[in-house]
Amino acid sequence: MAAAHDRHDAHHHATRAYYDDFADRYERERRPNRPDGYHALIDDLEVELVERHGEGRDVLECGVGTGLLLERIRRFARSAKGIDLSPGMLERARARGLDVREASVTAIPFPDASFDVTCSFKVLAHVPAIGKALAEMARVTRPGGVVLAEFYNPLSVRALVKRLGPAGVISHAKRESDVYTRFDAPWVVPRILPPTLTLEGARGVRIVTPTAGAMRVPVLREALRRVEWRLADTRAAFFGGFYVAILRKTVA
DSSP states (O other): OHHHHHHHHHHHHHHHHHHHHHHHHHHHHHSOSSTTSHHHHHHHHHHHHHHHHHTTSEEEEESOTTSHHHHHHTTTSSEEEEEESOHHHHHHHHHTTOEEEEOOTTSOOSOTTOEEEEEESSOGGGOSOHHHHHHHHHHTEEEEEEEEEEEEOSSSHHHHHHHHSOOOBOSSSOBGGGSOOOOOOTTTGGGGSOTTEEEEEEEEESSSOOOGGGGGSHHHHHHHHHHHHHHTTSGGGGGOSEEEEEEEEOOO
8 A cells, every 4th residue: 555655646746747847848848939830720629528518616626737729718618626646737827827736646636516517628648547637537527527638549649649759848857758658449438437536528639630730830730639629429430639538527
């Protein structure tokens, strides 16, 4: 038990250090000169899904980062709160006037049934205790509410590129390989859900876009944006680089 606790703490410290180091580059990459670039496409697909389920409701984002998504969610939600492990990321989120706390998705500091929508993007892939994280997200969600849980999908072009290419550089000191990363196939997702959550649907993000660089080619960028939006909520979601499970919490 002590060894498991030590591994858990070591993982938290490593992840926190990774994202503290990543904070400056994160901001630069996700505020590109063109609002129709790669990160804008990914963010738009994620935020629109939150809006569909969370407009006029109470929303929690787990793994808020610097607050780029939560800042947009706040515009349509009744309340918008966030948590993150990284003080470096949270410093920038607080500078945006966002309501955020330092915490892990495996120990969310809110009472049961506090939110209508609990979402997490690009975070669960870095959590070894994925079952505990999903159980916590379900716990703080109200009966009948929605959990939006994004997974890294091994059945995708993005996963192939990640496997074949070198680990990406995130700062002068760290690479993507310095943080724990998992890939969960769509058919695995139902098996790791807590009993209170039911898979209701899915959205695929980055289904056909081969690389972020493809979005820098004007004609190709527009074509990719149209195709990504058209395919996002179809069966093609099964092959999205980011597979967002739409989970309904059962009513007691």
